[in-house]
Amino acid sequence: MRELILTRQNHLVDPTLHVWAWQIPIYLFLGGLVAGMMVLSGLFLWQGRHQERPFTSSVAPLIGLVFLSLGMFALFLDLEHKRYTWRLYTTFQPTSPMSWGAWILLVVYPALVAAAFVHPPKLLRDLVPGVMQYTRAIEARTGARRMIGALNIGLGAALGIYTGILLSALGARPLWNSAILGPLFLLSGLSSAAAFIHLVARHVDEREGLARADNLFLVLELAAIVMFVIGLANATEAHRQAAALLLGGSYTALFWVGVVGLGVVIPLVIQLLAVNHRVQHSPVAPLMVLGGGLVLRFVIVSAGQESRWAALLADLVNALA
Amino acid sequence: MARYGMVIDTVRCVGCMDCVVACKTENQVPEGFGRDWIAYETRGAFPTVSMEIRSERCNHCDDAPCVSCCPTGASHVDPFGQIVMVTHDVCIGCKACVASCPYDARFVHPEGYVDKCTFCIHRVKEGKDPACVSVCPTHCMHFGDFDDPNSRVSRLLASRRNHPLKAEAGTRPRIYYLV
Amino acid sequence: MDALSRRRFLKISSATLGVAASGGALASAARAVTGAGAATGLRTVATTCDICFWKCGAIASVRDGRLWKIEGNPLDPLSRGRLCPRGTGGVGAHFDTDRLRTPLIRRKGRGGDEWASVTWDEAFTYIADKLQGIKAQHGPEAVAMFSHGIGGNFLKHTLKAYGTPNFAAPSFAQCRGPRDVGFTLTFGEGVSSPERTDILNTKCLVLLGSHLGENMHNSQVQEFAEAVGNGATVIVVDPRFSIAAGKATHYLPIRPGTDTALLLAWMHVIVTEKLYDREYVEQFGFGFENFAAEIAYATPEWAYPETGIEPDVIRETAREMARHRPATLVHPGRHATWYGNDAQRSRAIALLNALLGSWGRKGGFYTPASMDVPGYPYPPYPVPARGKVDNPDHKYPFAIEAITTGIREATITGAPYPVKGWFVYATNLMQALPNEAETIRAIQALDLMVVIDVVPSEIAGWADVVLPESTYLERHDDLNVEWFREPFVALRQPVVEAPHDQKPNWWIARELAVKLGLGAFYPWKTIEEYFEARLTKAGLSYETLKQQGILRGAQPPIFFEDGVAPVFPTPSGKIEFYSLQLQEKGFDPVPRYTPTPQPPPGAFRMLFGRAPVHSFSRTQTNPILAEMMDENVVWLNADQARRYGLATGDRIRLRNQDGVVSRPVAVLATERIRPDCIYMVHGFGHSAVRMRRAYGKGASDAELVTKYAVDPLMGGTGMHVNFVTIERES
Numbered sequence A: 001m002r003e004l005i006l007t008r009q010n011h012l013v014d015p016t017l018h019v020w021a022w023q024i025p026i027y028l029f030l031g032g033l034v035a036g037m038m039v040l041s042g043l044f045l046w047q048g049r050h051q052e053r054p055f056t057s058s059v060a061p062l063i064g065l066v067f068l069s070l071g072m073f074a075l076f077l078d079l080e081h082k083r084y085t086w087r088l089y090t091t092f093q094p095t096s097p098m099s100w101g102a103w104i105l106l107v108v109y110p111a112l113v114a115a116a117f118v119h120p121p122k123l124l125r126d127l128v129p130g131v132m133q134y135t136r137a138i139e140a141r142t143g144a145r146r147m148i149g150a151l152n153i154g155l156g157a158a159l160g161i162y163t164g165i166l167l168s169a170l171g172a173r174p175l176w177n178s179a180i181l182g183p184l185f186l187l188s189g190l191s192s193a194a195a196f197i198h199l200v201a202r203h204v205d206e207r208e209g210l211a212r213a214d215n216l217f218l219v220l221e222l223a224a225i226v227m228f229v230i231g232l233a234n235a236t237e238a239h240r241q242a243a244a245l246l247l248g249g250s251y252t253a254l255f256w257v258g259v260v261g262l263g264v265v266i267p268l269v270i271q272l273l274a275v276n277h278r279v280q281h282s283p284v285a286p287l288m289v290l291g292g293g294l295v296l297r298f299v300i301v302s303a304g305q306e307s308r309w310a311a312l313l314a315d316l317v318n319a320l321a
Numbered sequence B: 001m002a003r004y005g006m007v008i009d010t011v012r013c014v015g016c017m018d019c020v021v022a023c024k025t026e027n028q029v030p031e032g033f034g035r036d037w038i039a040y041e042t043r044g045a046f047p048t049v050s051m052e053i054r055s056e057r058c059n060h061c062d063d064a065p066c067v068s069c070c071p072t073g074a075s076h077v078d079p080f081g082q083i084v085m086v087t088h089d090v091c092i093g094c095k096a097c098v099a100s101c102p103y104d105a106r107f108v109h110p111e112g113y114v115d116k117c118t119f120c121i122h123r124v125k126e127g128k129d130p131a132c133v134s135v136c137p138t139h140c141m142h143f144g145d146f147d148d149p150n151s152r153v154s155r156l157l158a159s160r161r162n163h164p165l166k167a168e169a170g171t172r173p174r175i176y177y178l179v
Numbered sequence C: 001m002d003a004l005s006r007r008r009f010l011k012i013s014s015a016t017l018g019v020a021a022s023g024g025a026l027a028s029a030a031r032a033v034t035g036a037g038a039a040t041g042l043r044t045v046a047t048t049c050d051i052c053f054w055k056c057g058a059i060a061s062v063r064d065g066r067l068w069k070i071e072g073n074p075l076d077p078l079s080r081g082r083l084c085p086r087g088t089g090g091v092g093a094h095f096d097t098d099r100l101r102t103p104l105i106r107r108k109g110r111g112g113d114e115w116a117s118v119t120w121d122e123a124f125t126y127i128a129d130k131l132q133g134i135k136a137q138h139g140p141e142a143v144a145m146f147s148h149g150i151g152g153n154f155l156k157h158t159l160k161a162y163g164t165p166n167f168a169a170p171s172f173a174q175c176r177g178p179r180d181v182g183f184t185l186t187f188g189e190g191v192s193s194p195e196r197t198d199i200l201n202t203k204c205l206v207l208l209g210s211h212l213g214e215n216m217h218n219s220q221v222q223e224f225a226e227a228v229g230n231g232a233t234v235i236v237v238d239p240r241f242s243i244a245a246g247k248a249t250h251y252l253p254i255r256p257g258t259d260t261a262l263l264l265a266w267m268h269v270i271v272t273e274k275l276y277d278r279e280y281v282e283q284f285g286f287g288f289e290n291f292a293a294e295i296a297y298a299t300p301e302w303a304y305p306e307t308g309i310e311p312d313v314i315r316e317t318a319r320e321m322a323r324h325r326p327a328t329l330v331h332p333g334r335h336a337t338w339y340g341n342d343a344q345r346s347r348a349i350a351l352l353n354a355l356l357g358s359w360g361r362k363g364g365f366y367t368p369a370s371m372d373v374p375g376y377p378y379p380p381y382p383v384p385a386r387g388k389v390d391n392p393d394h395k396y397p398f399a400i401e402a403i404t405t406g407i408r409e410a411t412i413t414g415a416p417y418p419v420k421g422w423f424v425y426a427t428n429l430m431q432a433l434p435n436e437a438e439t440i441r442a443i444q445a446l447d448l449m450v451v452i453d454v455v456p457s458e459i460a461g462w463a464d465v466v467l468p469e470s471t472y473l474e475r476h477d478d479l480n481v482e483w484f485r486e487p488f489v490a491l492r493q494p495v496v497e498a499p500h501d502q503k504p505n506w507w508i509a510r511e512l513a514v515k516l517g518l519g520a521f522y523p524w525k526t527i528e529e530y531f532e533a534r535l536t537k538a539g540l541s542y543e544t545l546k547q548q549g550i551l552r553g554a555q556p557p558i559f560f561e562d563g564v565a566p567v568f569p570t571p572s573g574k575i576e577f578y579s580l581q582l583q584e585k586g587f588d589p590v591p592r593y594t595p596t597p598q599p600p601p602g603a604f605r606m607l608f609g610r611a612p613v614h615s616f617s618r619t620q621t622n623p624i625l626a627e628m629m630d631e632n633v634v635w636l637n638a639d640q641a642r643r644y645g646l647a648t649g650d651r652i653r654l655r656n657q658d659g660v661v662s663r664p665v666a667v668l669a670t671e672r673i674r675p676d677c678i679y680m681v682h683g684f685g686h687s688a689v690r691m692r693r694a695y696g697k698g699a700s701d702a703e704l705v706t707k708y709a710v711d712p713l714m715g716g717t718g719m720h721v722n723f724v725t726i727e728r729e730s
């Protein structure tokens, strides 16, 4: 028997850490979604397929601007000392993923704008009358479009991975201590982005293409999830206990049903049937994928905060002396 | 350059919380928060029980993740004794450092910035012991310079069995518990 | 009871004074103690703590006009520069938002909660009228005062001038009474407070119940840590694995109520194995042979079924004690009112110490010293026409102080004479006395009940008049002329002003006396005049005292081996192994073990004690200390908890043998307690609604103490005799 009594009762810290509520998962989800959209649009721009994938390569960047802003607003809401937010941009802290993130976000904006300028949708043309002159400038320079495409792929990947690294760098939370978290979040971002486009794009062809892509991402995501859990379960005691939160602990149902089942496996099955024309395409699968991506962020952020470098959580008795 | 830390004798500590109360008054720690706390750890089954009592706080880690993850540089290592500090008006309250600390030593001050034990740097600069150390009725806490092999803390460490907390978290904490 | 009340202590004349004598460093520390006043910047005042009765020397800091912190006074031998957590958190008393602010007079019947705020003059007029009425109708003896602590001194003076002999404190019949009686019967002297225990130098410390580390009497805890740090053998006897048990070499998980059996068995081993200090016993002992014969039956095998302590363990620990004698200290305890046979248990402790030769010896008990500071030359008090009311016909022949519960009983019965007025100063009788129903019955029989308190406590709720006192940080109190390891006198003085219309006890006492036409008993106008007069007579400087907070005398010898004459003011002039005075009154001349009833199946014995961050029921509204611990929990053995399907944090109620049910309280399922008892910290579960911070937090042990076992020797009320069952709170 082991009893541990701690007299500490700090708000947001005890009995388990809960400094991050809904804002951070929302931010991570939107960030991942935008990252996925950037990679996809960047890919099409690079390949020069932006005409046949107009939504992905031209509309999505604009939506990405909005989503990213919403995400950053959620992040801003999470800050406790808001009037000092500007301090993020008077320094660069090379060891801090958050500092990297802050600066990445700053360059993501022009990259998204540039992507949208390659083949501006009507809305943008109406809104910004002079936009065509940039489009023409891009067209005039060989390689400019490819550059923009590459930039979006690179920054998208960085943004996607960063949302994972942000957590995995916080070594005190064993659940997050996994090199797979970055790729996992990127893959989840890609699958969410594909699902989102699948959901809202007009062209059947484009939707079909993205549904196929989505299936690929979902398979990879599933693999990443399995590797993530196996990796944790086979590491140190602290990591095993962290994994236990997902393997029988308090987050098990949400994780395996909400994320893996409803968010990955079932939509994957539906979409596999759909792309093989066994069932009709419907918003169900992509909505499930998006929901799964969101729940993934919530589970990882919440369960991660509960994991710690201490012995059995069940032994912990707080504030009872 | 000094490298301050603590050595705490769990054999003498009675878990009275005087150190916690003293920190409250000395540093005007707001109601509902604590920079230090007591852990009572009991093992065994009645009546064959053993107990270790520890006064815990920020470990002023040599490899402080709270500092390396801070996006603004608010969390930093003060050249004075390598004490880990937070500059209030640089901190944005992102809480990354709070999540990064294996000891859960940090909290969000009601005014928005992140706060924690400062090793009472204001007292140490005046040549005094930290408040918690100076009040402890059992004299079980010792504060001093680990870089000085002749300091009391260094000598105590060399002469008695001891353990830091959660060494496996890899932050190289600077508080040791004598057993 | 002449033999009992005779006291012999060293009185140190003030000629040898001066802190400078104790070293230059201290003197310069002293100069820094009390700084000049300013609205901005830092100001310090040397004073003494009053969160408990240890009265540690302290230095309070005021920053920019606001009370900041309080620390130990390095000149003070009690605190040795370090306060206990309650002392450190004492500043919270000043900021307590639940404080009384003005005098209050009850509007409706007793126990109701309608009050009128009045001026001090109105309050005094009301009280004086009633007092004159009581005097006219029943005589001045019909007024009694309950008080606890030095703050009651001036009020006592006023009421003595009024003409009553009836003054009692819960520190006797609810606390250390049995111990002091047991020791006085044996050595001719009590243990006094602060205890004359030389824990610092002990090689073997035996704690029966005394839960040092939770019991935070400062010097004792400091010395305890020192002893532990020095590798002393520590033997802890407790049904609960206390903090002290965590430091113990030997932990003896005794069955509650059987300590006397263990003590007798220990003595049996030490006597039969001839391990005792023969020279000491032969030289100083009286009746040893008879004593040895009397305990012949008390073998470890005999004690085993009672105590649950294995005979081998009893032998081993007895030998361990003998090995370190005379530097073996069997601690006399303090809160000794457990089972109603407590004076005899305490006497057994005294006798064990006598066998080990520790009384008067280094590492055992020292001989305390005090400074000779004459009292103020008041006019003589009127001689009461009747004796004290609390112990008629010496019903409790060895009571050496007044019995609170005796006054309570007289108030209910009107015998030996009626009691019609109560003054209650700084004692929450509702939490301190057993069986609150009896206290209420007594109160209902009164014509006048005045409570002087700092917060609207339970007892204040029963008063006719409530007088708000300023806290210890805002007032002067009487000089503390302490009996301790070394002689000293210490001063309590205001650090900050009282925030509202609260007044200090000396002012209240004086104003009331003037109102009663007893002004002649207050030749001084301010307490500073009073201090000046007393200190000047003692050849001491008030100015220096104000600066330093303390004046120390030279260190006299305090051990027999250093030249203290071994004197035992008992009838035989020796250590009484066999007590003829007990025999004469029909008691066992050598303690015998009488079993105490054990709880019926399904019930637990309710035990209680201290938490380091609280003093009794007086600190729960202190914002700082309440933050450290805002409610108590019920300790329940982990196996029992499993049987009841309870986990730590689950809420339960306790129901005692008389059907009294506690407030909901959380369980602590723990391996740190026997399965046959539960434990909780005393002082919680406040029922006074105006104590907002504390109201309803945790459960009150006092409420459940409806049963108590009265010690036939001295009237102490054993309170560990209540049994409770557990009810899950849904």
Ligand SMILES: Nc1nc2c(c(=O)[nH]1)N[C@H]1C(S)=C(S)[C@@H](COP(=O)(O)OP(=O)(O)OC[C@H]3O[C@@H](n4cnc5c(=O)[nH]c(N)nc54)[C@H](O)[C@@H]3O)O[C@H]1N2
Pocket: C050, C148, C151, C170, C171, C174, C175, C176, C334, C335, C425, C426, C427, C428, C429, C431, C432, C433, C434, C452, C453, C454, C455, C457, C458, C459, C469, C470, C471, C472, C608, C609, C615, C616, C617, C618, C619, C682, C701, C702, C703, C705, C719
């Ligand atoms: N059930 C139970 N009963 C017990 C005990 C127990 O453990 N359990 N312990 C016993 C022991 S050992 C003792 S010594 C007694 C203690 O008994 P008490 O000394 O009566 O202790 P408290 O219950 O703290 O009551 C103190 C009262 O004084 C008030 N007070 C505090 N400071 C001041 C002040 O500066 N001025 C004035 N005027 N009032 C003040 C408080 O508000 C409170 O109402 O209780 C005994 N009774």
Ligand SMILES: Nc1nc2c(c(=O)[nH]1)N[C@H]1C(S)=C(S)[C@@H](COP(=O)(O)OP(=O)(O)OC[C@H]3O[C@@H](n4cnc5c(=O)[nH]c(N)nc54)[C@H](O)[C@@H]3O)O[C@H]1N2
Pocket: C052, C086, C175, C176, C208, C209, C210, C211, C212, C214, C215, C216, C217, C237, C238, C239, C240, C242, C254, C255, C256, C257, C258, C259, C333, C334, C335, C336, C338, C607, C608, C609, C610, C611, C612, C613, C614, C615, C616, C679, C720
């Ligand atoms: N923090 C703090 N310290 C205080 C006080 C305070 O209010 N707060 N009050 C002071 C005062 S006035 C007093 S009187 C003292 C009281 O403190 P002590 O005299 O040290 O304590 P007790 O009340 O005698 O004992 C409580 C302990 O006795 C154990 N016990 C219960 N029943 C038995 C038994 O049958 N046999 C044995 N061997 N042990 C038993 C309990 O488990 C508990 O550990 O504390 C003083 N110190």
Ligand code: SF4
Pocket: B012, B013, B014, B015, B016, B017, B018, B019, B020, B038, B055, B135, B136, B137, B138, B139, B140, B141
């Ligand atoms: S003040 Fe000292 S003895 Fe008390 S809990 Fe803190 S470290 Fe332990």
Ligand code: SF4
Pocket: B057, B058, B059, B060, B061, B064, B065, B066, B067, B084, B100, B101, B102, B103, B104, B105, B106, B116, B171
């Ligand atoms: S204990 Fe925590 S807050 Fe303190 S230095 Fe180490 S990581 Fe940072």
Ligand code: SF4
Pocket: B066, B069, B070, B071, B072, B073, B074, B075, B086, B090, B091, B092, B093, B094, B095, B096, B097, B098, B114
């Ligand atoms: S909360 Fe403040 S100190 Fe902590 S990481 Fe963020 S900016 Fe740095």
Ligand code: SF4
Pocket: B022, B023, B026, B027, B035, B036, B057, B116, B117, B118, B119, B120, B130, B131, B132, B133
């Ligand atoms: S060193 Fe100072 S800030 Fe740190 S816990 Fe001790 S008193 Fe508090």
Ligand code: SF4
Pocket: C049, C050, C051, C052, C053, C054, C055, C056, C083, C084, C085, C086, C087, C088, C216, C217, C218, C219
């Ligand atoms: S023992 Fe603690 S509460 Fe009592 S007087 Fe000393 S410091 Fe104050």
Ligand SMILES: [Mo]
Pocket: C171, C174, C175, C176, C334, C335
């Ligand atoms: Mo007491």
